[in-house]
Amino acid sequence: MVTTKEIQLRPMNESDITISFKIYVSTRLEEMRPSGWSEQEITDFLYSQAETQHQYYRQHYREAKFYIIEYLSIDVGRLYVDDIGPEIRIVDIALLPAYRNRGIGTILIKNxxxxxxxxxxxxxIHVEKNNPAITLYKRLDFKFIKEVNDIYQFMVWKQRSATAH
Structure with missing residues (x-):
């Protein structure tokens, strides 16, 4: 079982772009495989998407904190959080496949x-409707608020309900 002490968040810098993009690509590979494209075409496309997404996040979440998730000093994921406004917004959280379902995401969200x-x-958080992590968010008391663009579920965890328990 993963413990809090084994997980670190390291502020992302320019040298972490490669691992950040690799993490993004790993979250999309399976859904792209049925496309009929070659592995190289899929990978090239997904790296292009990762770059576009990164630019979008930097432009629209200027005050966000971008972290690389380390587990036992190994880069295993990324967490982007915008906590400047009236709420804490999880902009993005993703783990490499070998590190999913180990409790790392649970620890980070509970923190x-x-x-x-x-x-x-x-x-x-905005979560794609087909993302298996929705079950994690529901288990951690995030509630569905609305559907966005027929793709995402906007979910919110209310701190008031947490303090009432």
Whole structure:
């Protein structure tokens, strides 16, 4: 079982772009395989998408904190958080396939929830409707608020309900 002490968040810098893009690509590979494209075409396309996404996040979440998730000093994921506004927004959280379903995401989200309680802020996230992580968010008391663009579920965890328990 993964423990909190084994996980570190390291602020992302320009030298981490490669691992960040690799993590993004790993989250999309399976859905792209039925496309009929070659592995190289898929990989090239996904790296292009990763770059576009990164630019979008930098432009639209200027105050966000971009982290590389380390597990036992190994780069295993990324966490982008915008906590400047009226809530804590999880902009992106992703792990390499070998590190999913080990409890790393649960620990990170519970740490954000502790921050939410301490700072009296709710936490929000947009999750693709077919993302298996939705079950994690539901288990951690995130509630469905609305569908966005027929692709995403906007989910919110309310710190007030957490403090009432």
């Amino acid at each position: 954000l929830q502790k921050q939410g309680v301490r700072r009296k802020l709710d936490i929000s």
